[in-house]
Amino acid sequence: MATLEIEGRLIELDNEGYLRDLDCWSPAVARALAQREPLELTDAHWEVIEVLRDFYLRFEHAPAMRPLVKAVAQQLGPDKGRSIYLMKLFPESPAKVAARLAGLPKPTNCL
Amino acid sequence: MSHSKTFLIISRRPPYGSSHARDALDTALTTAVFEQPVAMLFQGDGVLQLLKGQEPAAVRQKNLGATLSALPMYDIENLYACADALAQRGLTQDDLILPVQPLDRAGIAALIRNHDVVLNF
Amino acid sequence: MTLHTLNRPPSDRALLDDCIAALVADDTLLLLEDGVYCALAGLELPAGVRCVALAADVAARGIGDRLATGIEVVDDIGFVELCCHHSRVASWF
Numbered sequence: 001m002a003t004l005e006i007e008g009r010l011i012e013l014d015n016e017g018y019l020r021d022l023d024c025w026s027p028a029v030a031r032a033l034a035q036r037e038p039l040e041l042t043d044a045h046w047e048v049i050e051v052l053r054d055f056y057l058r059f060e061h062a063p064a065m066r067p068l069v070k071a072v073a074q075q076l077g078p079d080k081g082r083s084i085y086l087m088k089l090f091p092e093s094p095a096k097v098a099a100r101l102a103g104l105p106k107p108t109n110c111l
Numbered sequence: 112m113s114h115s116k117t118f119l120i121i122s123r124r125p126p127y128g129s130s131h132a133r134d135a136l137d138t139a140l141t142t143a144v145f146e147q148p149v150a151m152l153f154q155g156d157g158v159l160q161l162l163k164g165q166e167p168a169a170v171r172q173k174n175l176g177a178t179l180s181a182l183p184m185y186d187i188e189n190l191y192a193c194a195d196a197l198a199q200r201g202l203t204q205d206d207l208i209l210p211v212q213p214l215d216r217a218g219i220a221a222l223i224r225n226h227d228v229v230l231n232f
Numbered sequence: 233m234t235l236h237t238l239n240r241p242p243s244d245r246a247l248l249d250d251c252i253a254a255l256v257a258d259d260t261l262l263l264l265e266d267g268v269y270c271a272l273a274g275l276e277l278p279a280g281v282r283c284v285a286l287a288a289d290v291a292a293r294g295i296g297d298r299l300a301t302g303i304e305v306v307d308d309i310g311f312v313e314l315c316c317h318h319s320r321v322a323s324w325f
Contacts, residue, residue, distance in 0.1 A: 058180070058181075059178060059180060060173055060174050060177035060178060061173075061177075061181070063181075063184065066186070067181060070186075071184060121322070123247075123250065155246050156246075216253040219250075219254055220254050220256045223234055223320075226320070227319075227320065229234070229320050229322040231322060231323045231324060231325065
């Protein structure tokens with residue numbers, strides 16, 4: 001099992017790199033997870049991570065791509081609420097990658 | 112999409128006592144992710160899934176109401192409930208987490224007829 | 233045209249009511265498993281609805297001689313044919 005060491009604490013990850021304990025998340029954890037992708041987190045990444053964490057708080061699951069795009073559009077505006085924009089920020093599979101960095105479980109009904 | 116079929120998911124079990132309600136919801140969300148048009152009908156004890164104020168942490172389950180409230184985020188906007196089932200349980204729209212369209216018996220029969228695929232849970 | 237299947241006995245009144253309420257002319261109601269017990273007293277169905285019971289489930293329960301009038305019995309091939317001849321299946325359980 002993989003672990004991250006952050007500020008003297010050991011953080012456990014599952015075999016796909018998602019946090020085992022969602023309560024362990026912090027911005028420092030997100031930065032460490034981003035290094036594993038590897039990905040450099042900019043303000044554009046952080047605001048999407050915030051949208052995801054808010055989605056999880058309200059709906060108690062990690063969104064698939066379609067509701068993620070809709071949530072981003074609602075909170076950050078229609079220019080950012082597009083799959084192409086999210087693909088550039090979180091390449092390959094934005095719903096999965098961004099959920100991992102936001103400390104959410106893996107989206108279950110994601111293609 | 113030329114190949115899409117219209118799906119109606121009928122959910123008639125209460126939440127938490129069995130996995131039926133969760134299975135219906137997962138099916139609805141997955142169908143929507145595949146960009147097929149989905150409607151949901153809550154019937155019988157299934158209308159109890161829509162009650163506000165669910166707190167299932169003590170029975171170690173996820174909050175079904177929280178996931179249900181995400182249906183509009185998946186563009187599942189056609190939500191119906193059996194009017195008799197609501198009335199028998201003394202429920203009105205104010206008690207529910209989502210706006211649903213109440214249907215009488217004839218309305219339900221027509222709804223079934225207007226969808227290509229019907230999935231009961 | 234919808235094929236409705238029902239697999240619960242008549243004591244499951246709420247289910248039976250919802251199922252019957254959903255029936256319209258040209259639909260077929262197929263009773264199977266414990267649903268075949270609904271064929272003992274018969275059911276009040278809307279006009280134009282055909283009611284059939286699955287032969288194996290009727291035989292298993294020893295009720296072949298007790299079915300209400302107007303209820304046909306179909307075997308498994310008949311079941312498959314019914315599925316093919318209706319545009320959708322709604323399963324009441």
